[in-house]
Amino acid sequence: MKKKYLIVVANYYQNISNLLLKSALKEIKSKNSVKIIYVPGVFEIPVIISKYIKKFNGFVAIGCVIKGQTPHFELISKAVTNSLLKLSIDYKKPIGNGVITCLNKTQAMKRTLKGSEAVKAMLSVLSN
Numbered sequence: 001m002k003k004k005y006l007i008v009v010a011n012y013y014q015n016i017s018n019l020l021l022k023s024a025l026k027e028i029k030s031k032n033s034v035k036i037i038y039v040p041g042v043f044e045i046p047v048i049i050s051k052y053i054k055k056f057n058g059f060v061a062i063g064c065v066i067k068g069q070t071p072h073f074e075l076i077s078k079a080v081t082n083s084l085l086k087l088s089i090d091y092k093k094p095i096g097n098g099v100i101t102c103l104n105k106t107q108a109m110k111r112t113l114k115g116s117e118a119v120k121a122m123l124s125v126l127s128n
Contacts, residue, residue: 004033006056010042010063016108020062020098024115042099046083053091058122060096062115067103077101096122
């Protein structure tokens with residue numbers, strides 16, 4: 001049966017997000033339908049997923065948050081993670097979390113395969 005997936009990509013760190021997306025797409029079988037929507041930052045990802053929650057079988061959130069000099073890093077990371085979890089539970093739909101949280105860009109570049117892991121997690125939940 002053909003499945004429909006939505007991948008929402010935060011473009012704040014575009015080069016990192018592109019690599020996360022590339023690794024994510026390698027995990028999705030070509031017989032399935034994939035829509036990709038780009039948003040400015042990770043904070044917008046849950047809003048887009050909630051808008052499309054009834055139209056797709058599974059979702060993947062892609063993006064990067066890098067720690068700066070203020071508490072913004074912690075606030076954004078926690079808000080996005082909690083929102084994705086709540087959407088997933090409330091609607092009983094799998095959302096692979098490919099939003100990486102890093103201390104610097106070097107660390108982020110080393111974690112760009114996490115997009116693949118997010119898809120694998122989403123597919124695993126969807127199959128149960």
